[in-house]
Amino acid sequence: MKTIKPLLVTPSAMPGESLAGLILRTSERNGFTSPNEILKMIGTTEAEVRSVRPPYQKLSQLFARPVTEFSAMGYSARIPAKRRKQWRIGQHSVSTRYLSTTSAKICPECILELGYVESFWELRHAIACPKHQRKAITHCPACKVTLKWVRPGMLKCRCGQDLSEAKGDMVGDHDLLNMMALIKAKIDGHKLDQVALVNRGFPLRQLNSISLETLLGIVHRFGLKMMLNRGTQLPPGQTDETFALKEAAKVFDQWPNGFFDYLESIPDTKKKVESFNLQRQFHSFIYTLFKTGLPESEISFLKKAFVAFGNQRWKTKGFIDIRLVNSAEENRTVVGISGLAKYLNVQPPTVMSYVRKGLIKGEKLTTGKLTRRIFDLEKDVPFKPAEGRYYKIREAALFLGISLNLLRELKQKDIYRIVRLGWGIGGYSELDLIDFRNRLLQAVHKHGAFDPVIHIKLGKILNKKRLDVSFTAEIIGELLEGTLQPQGQDGAHFRDIILLRSDIDSRLALAKYRIMNDRIHLTA
Numbered sequence: 001m002k003t004i005k006p007l008l009v010t011p012s013a014m015p016g017e018s019l020a021g022l023i024l025r026t027s028e029r030n031g032f033t034s035p036n037e038i039l040k041m042i043g044t045t046e047a048e049v050r051s052v053r054p055p056y057q058k059l060s061q062l063f064a065r066p067v068t069e070f071s072a073m074g075y076s077a078r079i080p081a082k083r084r085k086q087w088r089i090g091q092h093s094v095s096t097r098y099l100s101t102t103s104a105k106i107c108p109e110c111i112l113e114l115g116y117v118e119s120f121w122e123l124r125h126a127i128a129c130p131k132h133q134r135k136a137i138t139h140c141p142a143c144k145v146t147l148k149w150v151r152p153g154m155l156k157c158r159c160g161q162d163l164s165e166a167k168g169d170m171v172g173d174h175d176l177l178n179m180m181a182l183i184k185a186k187i188d189g190h191k192l193d194q195v196a197l198v199n200r201g202f203p204l205r206q207l208n209s210i211s212l213e214t215l216l217g218i219v220h221r222f223g224l225k226m227m228l229n230r231g232t233q234l235p236p237g238q239t240d241e242t243f244a245l246k247e248a249a250k251v252f253d254q255w256p257n258g259f260f261d262y263l264e265s266i267p268d269t270k271k272k273v274e275s276f277n278l279q280r281q282f283h284s285f286i287y288t289l290f291k292t293g294l295p296e297s298e299i300s301f302l303k304k305a306f307v308a309f310g311n312q313r314w315k316t317k318g319f320i321d322i323r324l325v326n327s328a329e330e331n332r333t334v335v336g337i338s339g340l341a342k343y344l345n346v347q348p349p350t351v352m353s354y355v356r357k358g359l360i361k362g363e364k365l366t367t368g369k370l371t372r373r374i375f376d377l378e379k380d381v382p383f384k385p386a387e388g389r390y391y392k393i394r395e396a397a398l399f400l401g402i403s404l405n406l407l408r409e410l411k412q413k414d415i416y417r418i419v420r421l422g423w424g425i426g427g428y429s430e431l432d433l434i435d436f437r438n439r440l441l442q443a444v445h446k447h448g449a450f451d452p453v454i455h456i457k458l459g460k461i462l463n464k465k466r467l468d469v470s471f472t473a474e475i476i477g478e479l480l481e482g483t484l485q486p487q488g489q490d491g492a493h494f495r496d497i498i499l500l501r502s503d504i505d506s507r508l509a510l511a512k513y514r515i516m517n518d519r520i521h522l523t524a
């Protein structure tokens with residue numbers, strides 16, 4: 001093997017400097033007219049310099065520096081052979097589709113301040129400098145030719161033009177600048193905590209934990225026309241990159257509300273609407289974002305937010321497919337009949353009978369010839385699934401220590417409420433019975449001694465056979481409502497609740513009057 005003689009000037013790589021940038025800088029410092037001369041010396045090509053395995057060993061000879069210095073820059077990291085289209089960029093490996101590989105971009109102000117070219121500018125989406133808030137220079141102002149990496153100097157065009165005075169247009173669009181700041185921090189390996197990004201409510205915790213490649217992949221996908229947010233034409237004055245960046249900024253804005261707004265803004269005509277399944281309605285979107293190779297674990301925050309969109313925003317328009325919910329490791333609150341049956345742990349015909357009886361309403365959707373009912377588990381479903389033991393009415397009445405007729409009356413008047421199912425709505429959940437008993441006991445707020453002259457216990461009222469169950473049920477209802485105030489309690493059971501005789505007498509008189517009045521009406 002031919003030995004490589006070290007160069008005269010061998011600068012160290014600077015943080016954030018790309019390998020290509022380092023070679024250009026070294027070429028300039030050594031007085032070469034083009035970095036091609038360096039490439040020739042180490043027998044390599046322009047493409048190889050930035051490929052999966054850059055020739056860092058040969059470079060170490062040329063620079064007379066230990067290999068470790070180059071590996072510390074990330075130039076030597078191993079990438080699986082199947083990812084051949086990945087190029088090294090600093091500590092990252094990025095797919096060539098997210099890189100500007102043929103042309104170069106620069107911020108002359110940055111080069112003047114830093115003295116080197118940052119690898120940020122090799123990214124396709126790096127269109128402006130977040131620091132100087134100017135668009136990148138992509139063409140020589142003198143010869144109008146696209147800037148190339150292979151040029152005489154960092155600030156010198158192939159035509160000889162000095163580029164240090166060149167200035168890109170000022171960028172006033174904060175969405176673009178925020179995205180530039182985001183990508184710049186990501187490539188530099190900085191924590192994402194920039195004030196502007198915090199103020200815009202970007203999902204920084206989630207974005208912090210994804211790779212540069214995934215971030216660029218997300219941005220890129222929001223610019224694709226199959227993401228349904230535009231026709232075949234780009235808005236005037238925009239490129240694929242600016243469009244993608246602005247869309248991504250909208251999506252990240254006030255996370256997840258910006259994302260929800262974005263999804264809602266997708267025109268209906270672009271959706272597959274002949275379905276009530278959220279996943280089918282947003283088929284192209286889901287396919288592009290979730291099924292085109294972005295790493296599952298890194299985009300789970302998008303998937304979770306998509307399910308949240310279904311649960312919170314889209315709820316009246318479709319239900320969420322169980323597979324999507326499971327893969328996002330989320331819960332869904334909007335379901336169809338079978339999902340509702342599963343939730344309540346009953347058979348679908350049972351749920352259908354509740355719907356027919358009007359016990360569960362839900363939302364009726366119609367599209368084309370399809371009709372379907374969807375249910376918001378938080379709003380439309382008055383019951384919880386069966387839980388714990390449940391009884392038939394006889395055992396339930398015994399459990400509470402009241403008569404069967406009274407319990408039936410309480411349930412009919414909705415004073416005893418079914419919260420959890422037990423034998424559908426026909427049974428009594430033990431947990432509901434305990435809740436009911438506790439609610440009655442909690443109606444007592446003061447301690448008072450029992451005085452048989454002015455007091456009567458609830459148990460005594462419950463025992464009076466002559467009293468109508470509807471009257472007794474109303475007494476219990478009033479206790480729960482707080483319109484009848486107990487005077488205390490001298491035992492652990494709700495039968496020991498102490499009431500004023502006068503309160504009961506006045507209600508009895510009123511009930512008798514009502515009955516009499518009814519009779520008068522009946523006989524009149």
Ligand SMILES: [Zn+2]
Pocket residue numbers: 107108109110129130131132133
């Ligand atoms: Zn700059």
Ligand SMILES: [Zn+2]
Pocket residue numbers: 140141142143144145157158159160161
């Ligand atoms: Zn030029």
